[in-house]
Amino acid sequence: MQKKYLMTPGPTSVPSEVLLAQARPMVHHRTPDFNKVVRDCVEGLKYVFQTEQSDVLIFAASGTGGMESAVVNCFSAGDKVLVSYNGKFGQRMEQIAKVYGLDTTVLEYGWQQVVDPADIAGFLKENPDTKGVIVTQSETSSGVLNDVEAVGRIVKDYPECVLIVDSITGIGAVDCKTDEWGLDVVMTGSQKGLMLPPGLAAVTVSPKAWKAYERSTLPKYYFDWKKYKKNLEQDTTPFTPAVSLMIGLAEAIKLMREEGIENIIARHARLAEACRKGCEALGLELFAPAEGRGNAVTPVWVPEGIDGKKLVSTMKNKHGVTIAGGQDDYAGRIFRVGHLGYFGDFDIIITLAALEMTLFELGYAFEPGTGIKAAEHVLLGK
Ligand SMILES: Cc1ncc(COP(=O)(O)O)c(C=O)c1O
Incomplete structure (x- = not known):
């Protein structure tokens, strides 16, 4: 042995409390018991994302699903977006934006460099019609931490431009003040700081991002944010959720709140x-x-x-x-x-x-x- x-x-280690919670017999998701699980998960994630203003939506998907959801819900084909990256995962955002026909400009840095917010400020000054800025907070391929707080200060001045932050390995590891820093869409995945197995993506949506949603014409079905928000009003989900993972998430959040x-x-x-x-x-x-x-x-x-x-x-x-x-x-x-x-x-x-x-x-x-x-x-x- x-x-x-x-x-x-x-994926990261999962605490025994979470593993045991997930091992409980299956429950039906259209029940008051599971409604409570949904409520606990959403409220708990708001705490973890440090947001009161934004909605938090949960998908049965890996983190990449959360990234794709941000693109299809905020933009229309031909929208101008700026993707700045210094590693493999930031580059994925460029790929997703291009697949959906966005007018994508890339600020590419070396893997050993940090994204310079001044470059983003310069781009927006010359391109005030930009609809989105996309940044990775914690670039897992390079270990580099980008200053999304500074980027938030810049993007705030552009009312039609949303700031999308991949914080898939940021949330729960580094500070990420969603409201205070003006981050419109922030995403994470369950197999990271949330201490769960892979399979859930969580995404925050600010009031500014909801305005972008209203303008967006890209096709969407499974990842249509409005479906999730509407269902959350009844503490439920539009499709069959990853029941065991959600039960595990409620338990993980308990541990996170305790600490x-x-x-x-x-x-x-x-x-x-x-x-x-x-x-x-x-x-x-x-x-x-x-x-x-x-x-x-x-x-x-x-x-x-x-x-x-x-x-x-x-x-x-x-x-x-x-x-x-x-x-x-x-x-x-x-x-x-x-x-x-x-x-x-x-x-x-x-x-x-x-x-x-x-x-x-x-x-x-x-x-x-x-x-x-x-x-x-x-x-x-x-
Ligand atoms: C920063 C970052 N973004 C995106 C992803 C992609 O997430 P997933 O593999 O869950 O789709 C990862 C995964 O490691 C990541 O670390």
Whole structure:
């Protein structure tokens, strides 16, 4: 038997309380009991998204479904949108916008750069008829955190332009003040900070985004936001919901409320810092730039002379610790440690211990224990 540890940026570990809630016998979704589950999920997600003004809609879909819903509900073919990205997931937004025939301009940054809000401001000044700005808050492929608060301040001045934020690995890991920052549409997926298995997407819709919805003529059926909003008035959903996941979500939200959103974010910041310091103490180089590092995932350069794919597979096969490799151009060149959702101090220690043992076995020269020691210093507050 080998004990297994899931240390990826999604899917992430699920607490036993949530797993047990999901294992209950199936219930019918058109019942008062399930209406309460829907209500608890929506109210709880409003708390997590830090919004009172926006509606929160829940789909049986992965995060990408939430992204696609934002495009089809806010725009019409030919609408001018600006997509700014610095990684694989931001690029997906460009692909979705183009599939639906939007007039898409891209502000593309390197994966080790942060999106510069001044570039967005400049674009909007020259293109005041822009209908949407799309940004990824926490870019999971690169670990870069983009300043969506600053982008919110810019987009606020354009009454017909909505700000769409992919916070799929942001929510529950970094601060995301939906109302205060003027974020019109924010989305997350269940398999991330919400501590659930994959299968749910949650999307916020501000009053400004509802105005965009009224103008939008793109075809929509399953993801038609109005259907969900109308049904929410009766605490129900237009189609059969992912019943077990919703029951699990209500339980996960209970745990999140108990801890408190500020404390959850502070825990993630502390764990991310411990992971970063541990890796640096091993002589490894962090991938994301110092001015924009998120709390959900730590991408690290594979050191010279080490086979990056072997590093990831040795950690998993020999030590039972699953981390993620790099994507696209960075496959085999970086590895990514997730610390998002149901994570505590010793998850970081275990991951660093497995990393040290793997590096040692692969012939990397360092003093075993130095990474763990540095992480412990952070976790002890020293
Ligand atoms: C930032 C970001 N956006 C979008 C996605 C896509 O979500 P999904 O795989 O649930 O469709 C992910 C998944 O990892 C992500 O991290």
